[in-house]
Amino acid sequence: GSQQRFEANILLLGAENVGKSALTVRFLTRRFIGEYGDIESIYSHNDKIDGREISFNIWDSLYPQNCGTPESVSDKQLQWADGVILVYSICDRSSFKVVQQQVQLIRRSRKMSPTAPIVIVGNKRDLQHQRTVSSEEGRLFALCSDCGFFEISAAETYHGVLLVFHEVLDLIKESKAIK
Numbered sequence: 001g002s003q004q005r006f007e008a009n010i011l012l013l014g015a016e017n018v019g020k021s022a023l024t025v026r027f028l029t030r031r032f033i034g035e036y037g038d039i040e041s042i043y044s045h046n047d048k049i050d051g052r053e054i055s056f057n058i059w060d061s062l063y064p065q066n067c068g069t070p071e072s073v074s075d076k077q078l079q080w081a082d083g084v085i086l087v088y089s090i091c092d093r094s095s096f097k098v099v100q101q102q103v104q105l106i107r108r109s110r111k112m113s114p115t116a117p118i119v120i121v122g123n124k125r126d127l128q129h130q131r132t133v134s135s136e137e138g139r140l141f142a143l144c145s146d147c148g149f150f151e152i153s154a155a156e157t158y159h160g161v162l163l164v165f166h167e168v169l170d171l172i173k174e175s176k177a178i179k
């Protein structure tokens, strides 16, 4: 078509074991494998949404980072990213703390545009009986921090994961003033 391809660089952050890789692989393949290992990688995925070609570049990061404090976010990552997905597990309070710290770090950094979107994801919603972070708490923090919010289970469904990536994409388009 006559429209140009739209590129979106999406960075996944959050503590270890929260499902960053599970989310990434779900989005890329629609599947849940179960074990992902400790691989840091940037994946490319082409899609057609509303008639427009989209190139997703997804940086599935490792935690802890090899510089600064464990929750550090590198300048390189923030310079690269058009938008960030911050993942915690609803049954791991310390991972929610990491998300809170990383929001602060990103907001204070000058390496990423202040209009670049952040979407917070509470993952592992299937583990209700082990929940230690309530939906309200997650939603309220996201609201107060001007971030998007979803609770999902990467293990159970593809749909929630798809919504997360499409929301980030929409917000990136808005932030770049492209409709």
Ligand code: GDP
Pocket: 015, 016, 017, 018, 019, 020, 021, 022, 023, 033, 034, 035, 036, 037, 123, 124, 125, 126, 127, 152, 153, 154, 155, 156
């Ligand atoms: P990462 O370290 O953040 O990349 O986390 P992984 O994607 O490697 O997932 C860590 C562990 O949590 C793995 O054993 C996954 O199978 C598991 N996991 C990921 N998402 C979910 C989920 O939605 N529900 C449940 N029950 N387990 C999940």
Ligand code: MG
Pocket: 020, 021, 022, 036, 037, 038, 039, 060, 061, 062
């Ligand atoms: Mg991983």
